[in-house]
Amino acid sequence: xxxxLKTYRELCHGCGNCVVSCPxxxxxxxxxxxxxxxxxxxxxxxxxxxxxIQLKNVDLxxxxxxxxxSCPxxxxxxxxx
Amino acid sequence: MExxxxxxxxxxxxxxxxxxxxxxIFKNDMCAVCGxxxxxxxxxxxxxxxxxxxxxxxxxxxxxxIDVNKCVLCGMCSSICPFQxxxxxxxxxxxxxxxxxxxxxxxxxxNEECIHCKACETACPQDAIIITRELPSRAxxxxxxxxxxxxxxxxxxxxxxxCPVDAIDIEHQTPTSDNPVVATDINVSEDICVxxxxxxxxCPVDAIKQVCRICPYGEYEISEPxxxxxxYIDPELCINCTWCQExCPVDAAKVTKPFEGELTIEQDTCQxxxxxxxxxxxxxxxxPKSTKSGLNAEKLHKDERFCIYCGACxxxCPVDAIxxxxxxxxxxxTKSKAWKKAFESLKQ
Amino acid sequence: MPKHIxxxxxxxxxVNLRKQGQTQREIxxxxxxxxxTVSHYLNGRNLSWNSIEVAEMVxxxxxxxxxxxxxxxxxxxxxxxTIIQTCSNLKFEGIIRNSCIGCGICxxxxxMKAIVLNDLKAHINDEWCCGCLICMEMCQTNxxxxxxxxx
Numbered sequence: 001x002x003x004x005l006k007t008y009r010e011l012c013h014g015c016g017n018c019v020v021s022c023p024x025x026x027x028x029x030x031x032x033x034x035x036x037x038x039x040x041x042x043x044x045x046x047x048x049x050x051x052x053i054q055l056k057n058v059d060l061x062x063x064x065x066x067x068x069x070s071c072p073x074x075x076x077x078x079x080x081x
Numbered sequence: 082m083e084x085x086x087x088x089x090x091x092x093x094x095x096x097x098x099x100x101x102x103x104x105x106i107f108k109n110d111m112c113a114v115c116g117x118x119x120x121x122x123x124x125x126x127x128x129x130x131x132x133x134x135x136x137x138x139x140x141x142x143x144x145x146x147i148d149v150n151k152c153v154l155c156g157m158c159s160s161i162c163p164f165q166x167x168x169x170x171x172x173x174x175x176x177x178x179x180x181x182x183x184x185x186x187x188x189x190x191x192n193e194e195c196i197h198c199k200a201c202e203t204a205c206p207q208d209a210i211i212i213t214r215e216l217p218s219r220a221x222x223x224x225x226x227x228x229x230x231x232x233x234x235x236x237x238x239x240x241x242x243x244c245p246v247d248a249i250d251i252e253h254q255t256p257t258s259d260n261p262v263v264a265t266d267i268n269v270s271e272d273i274c275v276x277x278x279x280x281x282x283x284c285p286v287d288a289i290k291q292v293c294r295i296c297p298y299g300e301y302e303i304s305e306p307x308x309x310x311x312x313y314i315d316p317e318l319c320i321n322c323t324w325c326q327e328x329c330p331v332d333a334a335k336v337t338k339p340f341e342g343e344l345t346i347e348q349d350t351c352q353x354x355x356x357x358x359x360x361x362x363x364x365x366x367x368x369p370k371s372t373k374s375g376l377n378a379e380k381l382h383k384d385e386r387f388c389i390y391c392g393a394c395x396x397x398c399p400v401d402a403i404x405x406x407x408x409x410x411x412x413x414x415t416k417s418k419a420w421k422k423a424f425e426s427l428k429q
Numbered sequence: 430m431p432k433h434i435x436x437x438x439x440x441x442x443x444v445n446l447r448k449q450g451q452t453q454r455e456i457x458x459x460x461x462x463x464x465x466t467v468s469h470y471l472n473g474r475n476l477s478w479n480s481i482e483v484a485e486m487v488x489x490x491x492x493x494x495x496x497x498x499x500x501x502x503x504x505x506x507x508x509x510x511t512i513i514q515t516c517s518n519l520k521f522e523g524i525i526r527n528s529c530i531g532c533g534i535c536x537x538x539x540x541m542k543a544i545v546l547n548d549l550k551a552h553i554n555d556e557w558c559c560g561c562l563i564c565m566e567m568c569q570t571n572x573x574x575x576x577x578x579x580x
Contacts, residue, residue: 027400
């Protein structure tokens with residue numbers, strides 16, 4: 001069984017908590033760690049796009065569950081595939 | 082000869098009947114998802130699921146998966162599991178009781194030394210310790226005299242209401258024409274009275290005479306209080322983290338850890354996501370508070386005294402900021418070269 | 430027909446056991462036969478030569494086929510062991526590598542009951558090994574080697 005990130009864009013408020021709380025994102029981009037959007041050339045796991053969460057580089061995910069805990073509306077989960 | 086799998090909620094049981102009946106039992110609740118079973122399995126039958134996800138988020142699946150088609154029920158996972166989450170039984174007997182290599186680990190509280198302060202019970206991260214104690218009655222630790230002048234007493238009940246140990250008992254009643262009094266009697270139980278003097282001070286008519294004899298005469302009449310108690314470590318729950326040993330004020334607890342090693346944290350890499358803190362079954366890791374405003378505290382604090390080097394934190398860290406190095410594995414000797422090699426392979 | 434092959438196999442086993450010096454009573458017990466039948470067999474009566482020829486062919490099958498066929502015909506592990514051991518013309522030596530983890534799968538699969546576990550390692554009793562290689566095929570850690578012994 002594999003477990004991985006799954007998003008529910010229809011639930012997402014676009015708050016960006018997950019993007020900022022994600023330790024992998026924070027390590028890769030100081031801008032993200034500071035609560036700002038990433039520079040174009042930095043690969044991070046997820047961003048807010050058109051007002052909702054969008055996964056970009058799921059391979060980077062360490063499956064720690066920080067984003068899941070930070071999401072106020074269960075729009076991002078770690079689920080079995 | 083076929084191995085069958087039975088799921089009971091998230092617990093897993095694998096069974097194979099043959100010359101010996103072998104049963105492998107996995108208890109999901111006991112698992113810290115350290116991944117040692119996955120590492121040691123000689124036939125790659127075990128997959129430990131992502132530690133952070135399993136501990137921090139709600140999942141319907143078991144913390145580990147065991148491939149029933151691959152597992153040969155050799156028992157290595159059961160022997161190495163520091164949390165006793167896996168148990169191989171042969172003909173109904175756990176291999177922990179059989180001539181199999183065992184992790185050498187122990188935790189004991191010497192009941193003769195133990196003063197039953199409950200520090201270990203409070204500190205134990207696994208709630209594995211139960212301290213029971215019988216304290217003497219308060220009256221045994223004080224000496225004095227009390228006397229209530231029933232003629233003077235107006236039975237107002239203030240002393241009864243204020244007595245902190247409920248030593249005063251007044252027999253209240255509603256006055257009747259044949260007996261027009263509010264109470265018929267007042268008594269103080271000298272076994273319970275702690276001679277605090279509150280009753281004397283509150284009494285509006287000075288009906289109570291009370292002295293504590295300790296002040297004028299010292300503690301001559303007080304014998305050493307006897308505290309009886311018992312200490313118990315549940316061997317099923319104990320993970321030999323040494324919290325009890327380290328926190329005990331009288332060195333009554335002795336713990337032997339199964340592994341020795343080193344735990345390294347790269348503070349610059351750590352992003353403070355708290356996954357490891359939540360994952361660690363031994364409460365080794367914490368986020369310290371800043372001691373002064375404007376001063377950055379250490380990002381992630383460790384106290385290696387409590388670490389058993391299971392590696393769950395390292396496995397859970399999404400940014401590889403933690404390294405757990407095992408330098409020593411304490412296990413009982415075995416003639417099997419394969420088992421020895423497997424145990425030794427967990428060292429770095 | 431299967432019964433005839435069984436009789437043929439028992440005939441060959443009986444003759445071989447007699448050569449090993451066993452008494453008729455012992456042979457009858459080992460092969461689960463009447464003593465009179467053993468006596469008839471040893472005197473060459475009561476059995477078609479064709480059954481013996483077929484049975485002889487069976488004993489010359491590859492060891493695994495010989496074993497599985499015999500076990501399927503007899504449906505009895507103990508008699509199968511006796512017949513295979515007495516009728517097989519080949520000798521084998523089992524070597525257990527140090528990679529053996531003592532999982533016991535070989536013990537469970539060996540129809541000849543030639544394998545035991547000791548100190549978390551399998552040990553093959555060459556006396557009973559028939560060379561079927563089932564243990565080798567089943568071993569998940571590739572720890573068994575079976576060699577044919579040529580005199």
